[in-house]
Amino acid sequence: MSILKNISFLSSSDAVEANEYLTDALGTNPLLLTELDLSKVKLKDHNWEKLSAFLLDSCCIVEKIMLNKCEVTKKMCSVLATVLSKNKLLKEMDLNSSPLLDSGVKKICEGLKKSSLKILNLSDCSISEEGYKALASALRSNPSHLIELDLRGNDPGQSGVKELVEMQQRSSLKTLRFFQGPAEETYQYLIRVFKQNPLISKELNLNETKLDLEKVNQLAVLLQDKHFRINTLQLSKCDLTEESCSVLASVLSSDSSSLKELDLSNNNLQDSGVKQLWNGLKNNNCTLEKLNLSDCSISEEGYKALASALRSNLSHLIELDLRGNDPGQSGVKELTDLLEDRYTKLKTLRFLSPDAEKACKYVPGLVGKDPFLVRELNLRDQKLGDTNIKYLAALLQDKHCKLNTIQLLKCSITEEQCVILTSALKSNPSHLRELDLSENQIKNRAVNLLCDVLKDSHCKLETLRLRCCSLTDEGCSAVTSALKSNPSHLRELDLSQIKLGDSGVNNLFDLLKNPQSKLDKLHLCGCSITEEKCEILTSALKSNPSHLRELNLSQNQIRNTGVNLLCDLLKDSHCKLETLSLHDCGITDVSSLAQCLTDTKALQFLKELDLSNNNLEDSEKKLIDAMQDSTCNLKLKSEETAKSTGGWLRWFKS
Structure with missing residues (x-):
């Protein structure tokens, strides 16, 4: 027997026993190792006491310990805390996928306060907000050593990430890992684009960023990670599609999403996209409070889908913006009925643009009235001025406005004001049935825009009065020509006190003899x-x-x-x-x-x-x-x- 077999460099019998146990388990003498992988070594509490003695022995040269997927006990955590506080050689500890819970982390944090550790991996360790706070506190006490901390796959709660990110700014910690795979890629992309850490803010503004489906999917992975707890996401003008909405619906349905406010305005989502969002909005996990869908090409079917979703999940959404869409005949009612439901928290429905809303506050005949119920507006003899004309035009071009009759007789409307009004009518011609612009100086420039309205196949105008409007023969000819091209709805035409030249009369001839013409009132008083x-x-x-x-x-x-x-x-x-x-x-x-x-x-x-x-x-x-x-x-x-x-x-x- 060799005499060297009985020689030991270790200072205690516990250390010797641990060395022998590990040599047998690993097939290698741990005194020769700088990396010690104990992930597959079964250690009971009494083994941990001996392991502590070994790791603290001056002969131990281990710099990295791996304990992945290990059964966690209080004894294990206490030993690790002791080793961390006393072993100055130890630089890296890997506890990934070991269920430490907050209690285990708190034990380890006691050792971190005096540790020289550089890298600590705690991914998928069932750590929650309290554990994050404990780590932040420990690192504040000892800010000069740890340079890398991995917490992927844990749940930071409301404030866990904030605690650590703020601590990072005042410590040596260079790498703080929260995200895995695609989520990490997206996170790094956001840092590059915005030159700041998006974790610091509760709001992510990606407006006017072109997002294809791949990028939307990557963003969705990040949004569903519990470390990325933004409350507000802005995706206006991002070229989102129906498929994008399907991905976002999965985010809204996720129990890990913290979104309270979502802006999808100015994307061509259409009804099909809204119906995809419906799947997320109706989910009980959805905690969204504000949703902006303005200018998203949504029509009546989309409004119905939204109303259905909100009836399914009445508990959260308080504000819905649908400005710039077309509700059809019943869209507004479908949603306004929800405001009467005592079980819903929905308080604000935005249908009208700011200027259109001002029309309801300041334009005579509209003040104090529900703009969605007003069908006739009589402003006869009212001098509206530029500001009220601007507000009225905004209301007229809004597809939520269902005004059928507009009487503007003797309103001192100038040519420029008439241009503004007719431009508005051009963008939303389908509801108007009666228009009276008599005794205003509309002249030819505004007439050309009015003609565009009259030619529009969506125009259903039945009564047009232009008496004493200072039209020239050219302007009158343009009006009659426009009416000739779309004759089937007009019932009453008043061109009194306007000089009808040869071209105007010939166009009127074509209109009157057209079998589609249903004209029953024709006023041509004083037309030469x-x-x-x-x-x-x-x-x-x-x-x-x-x-x-x-x-x-x-x-x-x-x-x-x-x-x-x-x-x-x-x-x-x-x-x-x-x-x-x-x-x-x-x-x-x-x-x-x-x-x-x-x-x-x-x-x-x-x-x-x-x-x-x-x-x-x-x-x-x-x-x-x-x-x-x-x-x-x-x-x-x-x-x-x-x-x-x-x-x-x-x-x-x-």
């Missing part, structure tokens, strides 16, 4: 219509007479020729004209009209006939006789009217 132009118009009306109910040609010099042409129209059995105004038309003879009314069934329909301010001479009596048994109101003089009722003729003041 001559006998020749009257022939063109009546020719068109004869080709499509069945819809017209009211025709006003007053203050045009159509003379007797014009009356004869109108008689041809009245003779048509399809004509059902109820009101005919021929005031001040240079007419001297209505014999043909009297004969027409006697010979046809026109008086079955005609209710009002105005021939005032014409010098009818002897033919006047013929007309009165012809109308004696009718119920038609006959106006022959500006100051008096003849009315026939039940066969009796009566005169009364007009």
